[in-house]
Amino acid sequence: MTTANGRLVRIVVRLCNVAISFPLSTSLASTTVIAVVRSCCVMMPFKVRDVFTAHRQIVAIVVSSCFTISVYIYTATLLKLTTKVQRNSTFIVLEGTSFQPLKFADPLKIGVFFLCLGIMFASVMILLVALKKSGDFRSHRSQTSSHQPMNATRKSTQATKSVLLVLVIFLVCNLPYALFSILRLEGLLADRHTSQMTGLIATFCLELNVGLNIFVYFSMNTKYRSVVKSWFA
Secondary structure: HHHHHHHHHHHHOOOOOOHHHHHHHHHHHHHHHHHHHHHHHHOOOHHHHEEEHHHHHHHHHHHHHHHHHHHHHHHHOEEEEEEEOOOOOOEEEEEOOOOOHHHHHHHHHHHHHHHHHHHHHHHHHHHHHHHHHHHHHOOOOOOOOOOHHHHHHHHHHHHHHHHHHHHHHHHHHHHHHHHHHHHHHHHOOOOOOHHHHHHHHHHHHHHHHHHHHHHHHHHHHHHHHHHHHOOOO
């Protein structure tokens, strides 16, 4: 393979890596921000509007997405071309863990991932407690109460359920990647074919999570559903 072709292949691989990492990183960042905001709505309902404004939420999603994407892109720069003379073929491989920058990049990427998972798991616990309290409140509420507070409570409960469902789906779909990351760091995926197959399954689950979020928001969020329908009207 010529030098020009080798450079072209590296560029294409990096672009593909960005195309794959963009929805994953954006989903990770946006879901984490949504989890934090909804948990704060439950814990401090009268202050959350002043603290988490729409502008601040957008900034948080953009900054965190750019950070995680930059880590993915940096990891992609560690790709190299390896030629096997016996087979007269060239392969694209990632530098081994002996390559010093990879020792920093891979744990950093995984550390960000597990930090977000921890935040979401804590948010799930908070939202579950909030749903239980909301259910107890509605069951003991007097039948003579006005409908306005009850409707507001129903809307808040529906929003909490939708966010909770998004978080649970995220945790389930990202669990294979979490296990894959741990096994890879511990050196338990020495076989190349096993590592590639495991990584492919884990990445598929990540992409599946991105697709499922669309259906969750469409079925449980009235505003999101109306906006989507207006696009195809």
